[in-house]
Amino acid sequence: MATHNLLLLPGDGIGTEIMAEVKKIIGWFNARGGATFETDEGLVGGAAYDAHGKAISEEDMAKAMSADAVIFGAVGGPKWDGVAYDVRPEAGLLRLRKDLELFANLRPAICYPALAASSSLKQDVVEGLDILIVRELTGGVYFGEPKEITDLGNGQKRAVDTQVYDTFEIERIARVAFDLARTRKNKVCSMEKRNVMKSGLLWNEVVTGVHDREFKDVELSHMLADAGGMQLVRWPKQFDVIVTDNLFGDMLSDIAAMLTGSLGMLPSASLGAPDAKTGMRKAMYEPVHGSAPDIAGTGAANPIAMIASFAMALRYSFGLVAEADMVEKAISATLDKGLRTKDLMSEGMTAVGTTEMGDAILAEM
Amino acid sequence: MATHNLLLLPGDGIGTEIMAEVKKIIGWFNARGGATFETDEGLVGGAAYDAHGKAISEEDMAKAMSADAVIFGAVGGPKWDGVAYDVRPEAGLLRLRKDLELFANLRPAICYPALAASSSLKQDVVEGLDILIVRELTGGVYFGEPKEITDLGNGQKRAVDTQVYDTFEIERIARVAFDLARTRKNKVCSMEKRNVMKSGLLWNEVVTGVHDREFKDVELSHMLADAGGMQLVRWPKQFDVIVTDNLFGDMLSDIAAMLTGSLGMLPSASLGAPDAKTGMRKAMYEPVHGSAPDIAGTGAANPIAMIASFAMALRYSFGLVAEADMVEKAISATLDKGLRTKDLMSEGMTAVGTTEMGDAILAEM
Numbered sequence: 001m002a003t004h005n006l007l008l009l010p011g012d013g014i015g016t017e018i019m020a021e022v023k024k025i026i027g028w029f030n031a032r033g034g035a036t037f038e039t040d041e042g043l044v045g046g047a048a049y050d051a052h053g054k055a056i057s058e059e060d061m062a063k064a065m066s067a068d069a070v071i072f073g074a075v076g077g078p079k080w081d082g083v084a085y086d087v088r089p090e091a092g093l094l095r096l097r098k099d100l101e102l103f104a105n106l107r108p109a110i111c112y113p114a115l116a117a118s119s120s121l122k123q124d125v126v127e128g129l130d131i132l133i134v135r136e137l138t139g140g141v142y143f144g145e146p147k148e149i150t151d152l153g154n155g156q157k158r159a160v161d162t163q164v165y166d167t168f169e170i171e172r173i174a175r176v177a178f179d180l181a182r183t184r185k186n187k188v189c190s191m192e193k194r195n196v197m198k199s200g201l202l203w204n205e206v207v208t209g210v211h212d213r214e215f216k217d218v219e220l221s222h223m224l225a226d227a228g229g230m231q232l233v234r235w236p237k238q239f240d241v242i243v244t245d246n247l248f249g250d251m252l253s254d255i256a257a258m259l260t261g262s263l264g265m266l267p268s269a270s271l272g273a274p275d276a277k278t279g280m281r282k283a284m285y286e287p288v289h290g291s292a293p294d295i296a297g298t299g300a301a302n303p304i305a306m307i308a309s310f311a312m313a314l315r316y317s318f319g320l321v322a323e324a325d326m327v328e329k330a331i332s333a334t335l336d337k338g339l340r341t342k343d344l345m346s347e348g349m350t351a352v353g354t355t356e357m358g359d360a361i362l363a364e365m
Numbered sequence: 366m367a368t369h370n371l372l373l374l375p376g377d378g379i380g381t382e383i384m385a386e387v388k389k390i391i392g393w394f395n396a397r398g399g400a401t402f403e404t405d406e407g408l409v410g411g412a413a414y415d416a417h418g419k420a421i422s423e424e425d426m427a428k429a430m431s432a433d434a435v436i437f438g439a440v441g442g443p444k445w446d447g448v449a450y451d452v453r454p455e456a457g458l459l460r461l462r463k464d465l466e467l468f469a470n471l472r473p474a475i476c477y478p479a480l481a482a483s484s485s486l487k488q489d490v491v492e493g494l495d496i497l498i499v500r501e502l503t504g505g506v507y508f509g510e511p512k513e514i515t516d517l518g519n520g521q522k523r524a525v526d527t528q529v530y531d532t533f534e535i536e537r538i539a540r541v542a543f544d545l546a547r548t549r550k551n552k553v554c555s556m557e558k559r560n561v562m563k564s565g566l567l568w569n570e571v572v573t574g575v576h577d578r579e580f581k582d583v584e585l586s587h588m589l590a591d592a593g594g595m596q597l598v599r600w601p602k603q604f605d606v607i608v609t610d611n612l613f614g615d616m617l618s619d620i621a622a623m624l625t626g627s628l629g630m631l632p633s634a635s636l637g638a639p640d641a642k643t644g645m646r647k648a649m650y651e652p653v654h655g656s657a658p659d660i661a662g663t664g665a666a667n668p669i670a671m672i673a674s675f676a677m678a679l680r681y682s683f684g685l686v687a688e689a690d691m692v693e694k695a696i697s698a699t700l701d702k703g704l705r706t707k708d709l710m711s712e713g714m715t716a717v718g719t720t721e722m723g724d725a726i727l728a729e730m
């Protein structure tokens with residue numbers, strides 16, 4: 001069987017700690033035989049800034065470009081609050097997304113049965129929740145130009161960010177959403193603010209066009225993004241796949257993440273277009289949560305979102321569906337046994353740290 | 366005592382029905398004597414479009430400019446989905462906000478004790494909730510130029526919206542937030558995406574500057590807007606006043622609204638700067654909810670957000686604090702008695718329609 005090349009970019013804060021747990025899982029697969037993995041490692045975010053003065057080095061960018069998949073931890077922290085905008089930790093993440101053209105960000109929000117009671121939402125509201133947010137990741141206000149602060153004199157400055165979307169960008173993300181809906185409950189809800197934003201108007205028009213031409217069998221609805229956020233909190237199970245732009249996707253996926261009981265649970269996949277010759281897509285896998293500088297180094301971080309992100313790599317980059325299922329089931333079984341990191345802890349459960357949680361998942365496999 | 370001039374703009378959908386309940390309250394105050402109100406009425410949104418071909422007529426705009434306060438219902442509905450962007454129902458609302466320079470939108474999210482159980486969030490998460498979202502309302506991506514869709518040929522279009530903020534716009538909204546915090550728990554949390562947006566960077570810098578120069582006694586914190594949305598769902602009671610831009614404020618206030626058990630509960634005030642001579646501020650008061658076309662005409666609409674918006678007018682435009690308290694207490698007492706419109710209905714409660722709810726509140730007064 002094939003050997004796959006992975007670039008590991010642990011990043012900052014708890015990134016290193018949770019990546020260590022993924023390395024154990026990779027080691028387990030390599031020891032087992034079958035599909036195996038070769039790994040290389042690089043720096044990103046504040047760690048890269050400290051080493052090279054920029055948020056990712058050209059050398060590591062080149063490695064990312066040639067890897068079969070990038071496994072990404074988290075970036076940022078108060079240590080780098082003062083650094084220049086262009087080299088701030090997040091710039092490394094955004095450059096990876098942009099240069100690898102990872103336009104499709106898949107953020108599943110699944111409520112594990114063992115955790116339904118620990119959400120801030122009522123149990124019946126989140127129990128059995130299984131939605132997928134498909135977020136556009138290389139366009140919109142994240143990358144549009146002009147993006148600048150100008151000094152107007154008189155003590156006044158003007159800051160400008162630009163939200164831009166072209167038809168093709170909306171078409172390709174819509175197709176990803178419809179395709180995935182077909183493997184699920186066959187429903188897509190598209191969210192924008194067409195009542196205020198021209199980009200929302202175009203978004204709505206293009207998604208509808210793709211639907212009517214290519215995906216008539218999928219049920220499509222539209223919701224204003226503010227109403228969508230509200231409905232996610234009111235009754236999230238009404239949704240199957242949600243497709244939305246970069247900034248709304250950022251907000252909405254964090255809210256969806258919170259529904260599931262802890263931000264420490266949710267993985268994500270960022271995918272490019274399939275290569276015309278090989279069919280391979282560039283891809284990066286990362287937890288939805290951040291670098292959690294407040295608990296970094298204490299061994300308290302929850303490694304589940306990171307491990308589940310690796311499971312998504314198995315599924316989406318390498319077609320290793322059985323292997324992905326195995327990892328996901330091991331996570332679920334570990335939770336069923338009552339093991340909990342700090343973020344998930346509740347009465348009667350067994351408190352464990354990062355490495356114990358990783359070891360327990362490995363033991364289940 | 367003075368007579369105050371109100372312009373009533375019921376708008377579309379349930380707007381007319383809930384405005385009818387406010388008229389009863391106004392009638393009650395006029396009959397009582399003391400502070401009295403003269404009312405005029407106009408059209409806005411789809412209703413104005415149907416009558417004049419635009420979302421608000423120049424005549425009604427002139428009335429709004431000269432009124433002491435505007436009481437606004439809601440606009441929009443599927444009937445006007447196809448009308449041109451510039452005359453769509455929302456354009457009337459946005460023009461009122463912009464031309465009256467109502468830059469400060471106050472959106473309190475209060476969880477009435479009687480409703481704590483009916484939120485989708487756990488009772489202990491929302492019980493006693495009392496937060497205030499201060500949203501910038503005349504800037505940002507809502508009004509920035511360019512805002513356009515261009516045809517690139519080749520079947521491709523490009524949509525552009527522009528997020529713009531100048532120092533003075535951020536300063537004045539920050540001052541409103543800090544001032545209000547001093548009358549509350551003295552805490553302000555400012556939310557933006559400085560890790561991605563230049564406007565977020567300027568926002569953060571200017572809010573910090575205003576704080577350090579003028580409001581050192583108020584506790585200021587900063588949160589990324591995506592994390593803020595998440596924290597609103599996780600543990601909303603950590604907040605007192607939240608200050609944020611137009612678009613984030615739109616998203617975050619809808620989420621906050623949902624925490625309180627129903628969107629039908631939340632009022633808002635939109636205020637301009639105090640006039641240099643008279644000290645009066647232009648002001649508009651409107652419910653946070655929309656025109657709910659699905660239930661329009663059925664008599665099922667909840668008038669509480671609309672009536673509570675009028676209470677905010679009493680408080681903020683006319684300094685009638687005792688009168689505002691009286692209206693708010695009457696709402697609370699009516700809920701305590703178990704009366705519920707459809708959106709609030711739960712077992713053991715008494716179902717009522719729009720007019721019965723209005724009458725019951727009036728009876729409490």
Ligand SMILES: CC(C)[C@H](C(=O)O)[C@@H](O)C(=O)O
Nearest residue numbers: 090093094250288560561591
């Ligand atoms: C770290 C930050 C730049 C990033 C984003 O805004 O996209 C994060 O919030 C996310 O959702 O992946």
Ligand SMILES: CC(C)[C@H](C(=O)O)[C@@H](O)C(=O)O
Nearest residue numbers: 195196226455458459615653
């Ligand atoms: C109707 C719409 C234009 C408006 C907005 O986006 O501001 C509404 O959602 C609100 O929050 O008042």
